[in-house]
Amino acid sequence: MEGLRLERRAVEGLDDIRQQLLDVYAEIYADRLSEEFHSVERFDERLGWNTEIPGFAAVVGYLDDTPVGYAYGCVLQETTRWWNGLRTPVPADATTETGTRTFALSELMVVEKARGTGLARHIHDALLRDRIEERVTLLVERDHPKVRALYESWGYEWFGEVMPFEDAPLYDALMLQAEPAQS
DSSP states (O other): OTTEEEEEEOGGGTGGGHHHHHHHHHHHTGGGTTSGGGSHHHHHHHHHHHHTSTTOEEEEEEETTEEEEEEEEEEOOTTOOTTTTBOSOOOGGGGOOOSSSEEEEEEEEEOGGGTTTTHHHHHHHHHHTTOOOSEEEEEEETTOHHHHHHHHHTTOEEEEEEOOSTTSOOEEEEEEEOOOOOO
16 A cells, blocks of 8 residues: 555553544444443553553554554463453363463454555554464454454454453454464
């Protein structure tokens, strides 16, 4: 995309763009902001939780200095609650976290005018570039099969059904195995 600039951010560089992230979220979820779970305040709270976890990383996509999409996530720690709402039986060790095993892609969003341009994939790949974890997980609302199909076309596989919070929608957890390091 001509004029696209991707910018990596760690926790230390997030405060100066936090409002921009909230504004993009509000634009994308405009029709659902009245739902408590999808309110800007609850999203900001979830963003805050992510920044408190080691391994937080974000990538923001800009066109003409305007943010048009971003992704962020963190490394699941031994004490993570990420799998607490898992409703699907999986082998016991499948949800064992070590603080280096799994990167959780918490959000990936692109504004309407930039959809269908490949921007989501560029942001996704930039966020995951040089990650050392052996796998990546993310949650996709069950009511969004097209989004799930997109992730599956990128190599993600269904892992299970998750209800992360009592007032959250039902999600499909997807998993992507990391590429083996080239020697």
